[in-house]
Amino acid sequence: MVGGTMTLFLLICAAISLFWTPGSAYEIVIANRFLPPSADHWLGTDQFGRDIASMLMTGTQNSIVVAVVAVSIGLFIGVSLGLLAAARRGWTEEIIMRLSDFSFAFPAILSAIMLTAILGPGGVNSILAIGLYNIPVFARLTRGSANAIWTREYVMAARASGKGRLRITFEHILPNILSIIIVQATILFAIAILAEAALSYLGLGTQPPEPSWGRMLNEAQTLMFLDPMQAIYPGLAIAIAVFGLNLLGDGLRDVLDPRLSRKR
Amino acid sequence: MTEEALPIPVLEVRDLVRHYRLPRESLFAEPGHVYALNGVSFEIQKGKSFGIVGESGCGKSTLARNVMALENTDSGSVKILGKEVVGLNFDQLRPHRRHFQMVFQDPYGSLDPHHTVGRIVAEPLAALGSISKAEKQRRVAEVLQSVGLKEHDVEKYPHEFSGGQRQRIAIARALITHPELIVADEPVSALDVSVQAQVLNLLKDLQEEFGVTYMFISHDLAVVEYLCDEVAVMYLGEIVEKGCTEDLFRTPAHPYTKILLDAVPKPGAGIRRDRIKLKGNVTGQTEQRIGCAFQDRCPMVEDICRKAKPPLDPVGDTHLAACHFSARLLEKA
Amino acid sequence: MTLLSVQDLTVTLATNDGPARAVRDLSFTLEKGETLGIVGESGCGKSMAALALMGLLPSMSKTTGRINLDGKNLLEKTETEMCRIRGNRMAMIFQEPMTSLNPVHTIGHQIMEPLRLHKGLSDDDAHKETIRLLDRVGIPNPKARIDNYPHQLSGGQRQRVMIAIALSCKPHILIADEPTTALDVTIQDQILDLIQTLVREDGMALILISHDLGVISENTEKILVMYGGAAVETGRTDRIFEELVHPYTQGLFAAMPRLGRARSKRLVTIPGTVPDLISLPAGCTFTDRCPLATDICRETPPPVIEVKGQHFVACHHVEEARARKTEELFS
Numbered sequence: 041m042v043g044g045t046m047t048l049f050l051l052i053c054a055a056i057s058l059f060w061t062p063g064s065a066y067e068i069v070i071a072n073r074f075l076p077p078s079a080d081h082w083l084g085t086d087q088f089g090r091d092i093a094s095m096l097m098t099g100t101q102n103s104i105v106v107a108v109v110a111v112s113i114g115l116f117i118g119v120s121l122g123l124l125a126a127a128r129r130g131w132t133e134e135i136i137m138r139l140s141d142f143s144f145a146f147p148a149i150l151s152a153i154m155l156t157a158i159l160g161p162g163g164v165n166s167i168l169a170i171g172l173y174n175i176p177v178f179a180r181l182t183r184g185s186a187n188a189i190w191t192r193e194y195v196m197a198a199r200a201s202g203k204g205r206l207r208i209t210f211e212h213i214l215p216n217i218l219s220i221i222i223v224q225a226t227i228l229f230a231i232a233i234l235a236e237a238a239l240s241y242l243g244l245g246t247q248p249p250e251p252s253w254g255r256m257l258n259e260a261q262t263l264m265f266l267d268p269m270q271a272i273y274p275g276l277a278i279a280i281a282v283f284g285l286n287l288l289g290d291g292l293r294d295v296l297d298p299r300l301s302r303k304r
Numbered sequence: 305m306t307e308e309a310l311p312i313p314v315l316e317v318r319d320l321v322r323h324y325r326l327p328r329e330s331l332f333a334e335p336g337h338v339y340a341l342n343g344v345s346f347e348i349q350k351g352k353s354f355g356i357v358g359e360s361g362c363g364k365s366t367l368a369r370n371v372m373a374l375e376n377t378d379s380g381s382v383k384i385l386g387k388e389v390v391g392l393n394f395d396q397l398r399p400h401r402r403h404f405q406m407v408f409q410d411p412y413g414s415l416d417p418h419h420t421v422g423r424i425v426a427e428p429l430a431a432l433g434s435i436s437k438a439e440k441q442r443r444v445a446e447v448l449q450s451v452g453l454k455e456h457d458v459e460k461y462p463h464e465f466s467g468g469q470r471q472r473i474a475i476a477r478a479l480i481t482h483p484e485l486i487v488a489d490e491p492v493s494a495l496d497v498s499v500q501a502q503v504l505n506l507l508k509d510l511q512e513e514f515g516v517t518y519m520f521i522s523h524d525l526a527v528v529e530y531l532c533d534e535v536a537v538m539y540l541g542e543i544v545e546k547g548c549t550e551d552l553f554r555t556p557a558h559p560y561t562k563i564l565l566d567a568v569p570k571p572g573a574g575i576r577r578d579r580i581k582l583k584g585n586v587t588g589q590t591e592q593r594i595g596c597a598f599q600d601r602c603p604m605v606e607d608i609c610r611k612a613k614p615p616l617d618p619v620g621d622t623h624l625a626a627c628h629f630s631a632r633l634l635e636k637a
Numbered sequence: 638m639t640l641l642s643v644q645d646l647t648v649t650l651a652t653n654d655g656p657a658r659a660v661r662d663l664s665f666t667l668e669k670g671e672t673l674g675i676v677g678e679s680g681c682g683k684s685m686a687a688l689a690l691m692g693l694l695p696s697m698s699k700t701t702g703r704i705n706l707d708g709k710n711l712l713e714k715t716e717t718e719m720c721r722i723r724g725n726r727m728a729m730i731f732q733e734p735m736t737s738l739n740p741v742h743t744i745g746h747q748i749m750e751p752l753r754l755h756k757g758l759s760d761d762d763a764h765k766e767t768i769r770l771l772d773r774v775g776i777p778n779p780k781a782r783i784d785n786y787p788h789q790l791s792g793g794q795r796q797r798v799m800i801a802i803a804l805s806c807k808p809h810i811l812i813a814d815e816p817t818t819a820l821d822v823t824i825q826d827q828i829l830d831l832i833q834t835l836v837r838e839d840g841m842a843l844i845l846i847s848h849d850l851g852v853i854s855e856n857t858e859k860i861l862v863m864y865g866g867a868a869v870e871t872g873r874t875d876r877i878f879e880e881l882v883h884p885y886t887q888g889l890f891a892a893m894p895r896l897g898r899a900r901s902k903r904l905v906t907i908p909g910t911v912p913d914l915i916s917l918p919a920g921c922t923f924t925d926r927c928p929l930a931t932d933i934c935r936e937t938p939p940p941v942i943e944v945k946g947q948h949f950v951a952c953h954h955v956e957e958a959r960a961r962k963t964e965e966l967f968s
Contacts, residue, residue, distance in 0.1 A: 468910055571854040
């Protein structure tokens with residue numbers, strides 16, 4: 041519940057920022073720099089006189105877009121590969137799992153840096169980098185949990201009634217591992233927001249003047265002693281997003297389990 | 305019609321062999337094998353119950369999976385209603401599956417917790433091709449009623465039922481295609497005694513009503529005696545004795561059968577009686593040996609048992625035993 | 638003096654759906670060297686009673702009544718004192734020998750540990766004693782087996798190791814909770830035989846818990862039949878099997894398929910299912926499934942009536958239950 045509300049709040053912020061922000065997130069007015077919070081500037085302004093509240097709201101857009109797309113890439117490709125590995129076993133499984141082991145050998149941020157170094161920095165490339173990193177995580181998790189379900193007697197019963205592997209995968213395997221995948225997705229969603237922030241912080245993600253939470257943190261770092269609130273706001277935003285998503289994941293898992301949702 | 309004179313058995317198993325490969329212990333070592341089934345043959349006539357008893361590791365569950373064509377068979381033949389199922393691939397088998405269904409041991413593990421009872425019970429209908437929704441509903445309601453569940457139970461989930469009721473759901477699922485053969489692998493061993501009796505009686509009633517044939521696997525000899533017309537005793541992947549229930553339980557012709565029967569504790573028999581004790585555990589699943597499978601634990605073992613494998617020979621009208629000394633055992637009884 | 642005397646033992650578990658009385662007003666005594674069988678189906682409270690004796694109940698439970706061991710109430714002991722009693726005075730073996738042994742230690746290590754801790758034996762002596770114990774519980778070649786890990790043993794052998802651990806400090810009472818349920822009949826036979834021999838030789842008292850009337854009847858002198866947390870029938874084993882009185886015991890016996898029983902005869906079934914401990918009536922726990930039940934059964938706990946010497950039944954309708962045959966009762 042709480043997680044849902046927090047996530048919803050962020051989504052609304054991002055949606056509103058599409059057509060309205062309290063101030064301008066891009067307009068530089070040097071005269072207005074370092075203003076304290078006021079009616080005009082809810083959270084004050086930064087060193088260039090930009091409105092922090094507006095930057096945060098617009099930044100939510102960027103963060104959420106990056107995280108959603110990156111996690112979706114990982115989710116669809118990773119889960120499909122994992123299900124395939126579990127359903128086919130044998131060589132298919134070996135190849136998929138060894139490939140994912142191989143990609144695990146590279147630290148996530150490092151490979152993202154490598155990728156953006158090759159493709160050039162930017163929002164789209166950082167999405168790609170984070171998404172690629174998510175694939176083996178999902179593949180591994182899916183295969184592991186799917187293999188456990190394949191040994192259940194109800195799967196045996198489904199095979200005994202003549203259902204093929206594909207059909208069993210969608211009717212029995214996927215519903216039974218969905219809750220695990222969703223929890224993992226929300227965790228990775230949070231990680232993706234952090235990763236985007238980290239890449240932007242390094243100057244490899246969202247490019248200026250597009251605001252992003254990570255870049256706001258990056259810029260605030262140099263002004264830590266001058267105006268600490270500038271670092272605290274985006275930090276808080278990231279914390280709320282991560283925390284809310286994790287709670288949402290737990291909540292979804294409970295809703296999806298018939299044993300918990302329908303009491304006797 | 306000439307076919308009436310010689311009815312086709314519902315299930316005919318011939319020389320069924322299944323060996324599992326063990327993982328290699330080292331890169332260059334020959335991989336070991338578990339010899340789970342070493343040439344098992346039997347047949348079941350329509351409307352009869354055939355019991356298979358034995359201890360864990362004797363291959364009885366492997367036998368069930370092979371009869372159900374749920375794993376690859378190494379060699380031998382399984383004919384269901386005269387049709388060979390060994391060697392058919394999954395798609396070729398599908399239209400035939402309506403004739404043989406299975407009931408599993410664990411009433412908790414054999415029902416998908418995410419599916420409603422209606423969906424679980426209707427699952428085998430998938431093999432029948434397209435059926436209208438109304439027809440499906442009608443058959444589900446009908447089959448639930450015949451196992452003693454209510455029509456409105458279709459909307460519920462498995463966790464809302466007790467173990468005994470879950471096993472009824474599993475039996476309903478097996479019955480829905482009106483199969484000729486139901487393979488039941490320890491269907492009552494996870495249930496409490498008072499509930500077990502309900503399920504056993506249900507199985508008996510369903511047989512009377514629908515004329516269904518059972519291949520009934522159990523470690524519990526008393527349960528098999530109650531339900532089955534014919535029994536086979538398995539040891540290390542082989543049938544060591546086979547016959548109609550009365551003969552086999554009253555005058556066992558294999559020492560293993562006799563020991564198994566003796567080992568069952570009997571309520572009201574007073575503080576323990578004296579009897580033949582069986583030493584050691586089941587050994588030898590991973591080796592192929594010369595002579596009798598039971599030689600390591602047999603109290604009657606002699607030299608010949610280690611040299612020659614006793615064939616499964618008739619010792620009575622329909623009674624077969626694989627022991628060199630069956631005659632001696634029967635004489636004593 | 639009576640070795641163990643349990644009076645009005647009641648265990649209440651706090652669950653999400655409210656308090657569940659897992660054991661209610663259970664009383665029995667156990668003399669030195671005596672064997673007692675507790676029989677009942679799942680959820681009847683037999684395992685809970687055993688755990689209560691050992692002081693091993695989960696923390697969300699409340700225990701009342703008295704458990705007197707040599708006249709001292711165990712329920713008043715502190716956890717430290719109970720630690721000394723467990724293992725030394727009372728030992729327990731469980732159903733699943735695989736999960737009760739630690740897979741990362743050798744079996745020798747697991748037997749030696751209590752010997753060193755409780756008895757203060759030196760490493761050398763503990764080693765010798767362990768080999769002696771393994772030999773005593775019938776593990777072949779104990780000198781080599783002492784270095785085995787649990788997964789290298791079969792189910793029956795693991796249960797033997799569990800028994801060796803239980804025996805290591807020479808307890809006065811051995812509690813065996815379904816010790817053979819996970820084993821094959823021939824192995825069950827061996828293990829029960831071993832327990833019998835050890836009990837006889839050491840003069841231990843035994844509490845054998847099982848769902849199997851056959852196992853209980855062949856291995857105990859006294860029986861306690863439990864249903865829904867309460868004792869419904871108690872007494873000397875031979876007396877009870879001469880005449881089963883309580884409708885539940887009658888039904889349970891008749892529902893069991895037994896070897897050599899006429900095959901054409903249908904099994905008697907007790908209607909309904911094993912009860913939910915939360916919604917049990919205040920009176921007799923068997924009310925909802927009992928063919929003789931009347932209003933008084935639901936509201937008032939049944940009186941305990943001695944039907945014959947050393948054979949007690951807790952039922953409001955003992956005379957009717959005795960007069961009617963089981964088949965008639967449950968038809």
